[in-house]
Each structure stands twice: as structure tokens, then as C-alpha cells.
Amino acid sequence: MDLIKFENFYYRYKGNEEYALNNINLKIEDNKFILLCGETGSGKTTLIRCMNGLIPQFYAGFYKGKVEFWNGKNTVETPIADLSTEIGIVFQNPENQLIAMNVEHEIAFGLENLGVPVKEISKRIKESASITEIEHILDKAPFELSGGEQQRVAIASILVLEPKILILDEPTALLDPYMANKIINLLNEIKSEKNISILISEHRLDLILPFSQQIILIKNGSIIEHGYSEQVINGINFQTLRLNKPVIYSIFSTLKKENLYNKNIPASIPEAVRSLK
């Protein structure tokens, strides 16, 4: 099933001459782990803003084409508040997203607004706090938390709404490598436990590639490739993008150049080991 579908979609921010998105045709399927990958300024955040109606409803600009959802809703006619329960988005800086007095209220906030019964709310809080491992900080204030904890709380407060897809825009940008690794492992657990789609824009390719099933490559506001990870990382587009490539990738592409290896470049250490056996 396609959860989100872009059709001949263009977008230009008000005041800019250039289009930030050019003729986007893209299908986001259910139950997939998808990496959105592109250089800084290529349009990743803009594309994500189009997935829950922030563009065109909140940002001033001009668009052509359409963005539709599996249930027939679209990003022009459906209020952002309605979309946000089904399309969950976590932005780079969770601090801006956390508003309540303590973590428990923060997670309950969306459900209270929806009028979900109290018993159901506490059941769902327990579940999402357990999966994100924040049960021990439920009574803390958001400003008392570390960056990694804040990011977990932001994820929990969206998971509790039981969205069809969780979208994250560079969620580890402000975290140290250890915390970044923990968040990405957490996302993988969420994916397998909840069977929802995860779409993530992420620069730490070393950490994210082992989990990604699909990769979307974006350049200058255009999708230049979208496919299975193994195919995409072995293509010329990935090779030429100016990204911080994973160590595994660099080793195996050098071996290939030297004619010491002739199979596909692996995406993870276990895959590399399998391929060498």
C-alpha cells in the first residue's frame, strides 16, 4: 500500500526564485524503513514538510501538483491537526516540540486533544514509554533531559498517536555518536514491533544504512533515484553525491577499483562478512 503519494509536485518558497522541489513523483509504501539522503540544501526538509501539510498550509509559497494519502486525504484540504495523528513527524531539534510541564503530560497531550478516554491514554503512555525506554523519566520536565532523552520523548509523544508512518528529519544531528546509535537502533525496534513505516533524513550513513530497506536520493530539489538500498548504494548517483560515505562503502569501493572484489558493495558489517565468506 502507498501511504503517501507525490504527483508532479513542485514547490517554491515565497521570495525565492528557484523551486525547492521540482516535479516530485514519489510513493512512500507502508511497513518500510526508508532513508532520505541528499546534500545540505537539496530539499530534504522541504520534502518532509510536504508530507503532513506544513507545506502548503503553514509555509508561504507556490505549489503545483498534489500530495495524497492512502485514505484519499490530501495535504491541501485536510487540516494539519488531522494529518498529524496519522503522519508523525519528529524534527531535528526536539526542544522546540516539547511544551508540557513533564514528560508524561507531554506524551498525553496529543491524546487529550483527541478526546481519548483516560484509561486508554494511560495504557498507551505505558506502551510508548516502554518501547522508547523513558519510563524512569516520566515525571521530569523536558528541560531537565539530555538531548537523547528529549529525542526519545519526542518520538514517544508521536508513537502514542499510533501513526501509520514516523518521519524524522535528522533526529541525531544534535546527539553524540553513542546516543545517535541508540536512537537509530530504537527506530529499528519500533519498525519491527509496530509494523509502521519509518522515513528518516540522516547524515550518519554508517549508522543508518544497515537498517534501511529503501533509499531516496534527492539532489537540487529533484528525486534522482529511489530503490532498494543495495541497488542504490551500488549506483553512480550515490557514488557521486557529496556525502560522508560509510567506512564499509569506502573500503569495498576501493577494493572494487583495484579489482580485488567484484560483488555488490555491502551496506553493513554482517553483509560484508557474508559477502567475503
Ligand SMILES: Nc1ncnc2c1ncn2[C@@H]1O[C@H](COP(=O)(O)OP(=O)(O)O)[C@@H](O)[C@H]1O
Ligand atoms: N522557510 C524557508 N524559506 C525560504 N527558503 C527555504 C526555507 N526552507 C528552506 N528553504 C530553501 O529551500 C532549499 C532546500 O532547503 P531544505 O529543504 O532545508 O534542504 P535540506 O533539508 O536538504 O538541507 C534551500 O535552497 C533553502 O535555502
Ligand SMILES: [Mg+2]
Ligand atoms: Mg534539512
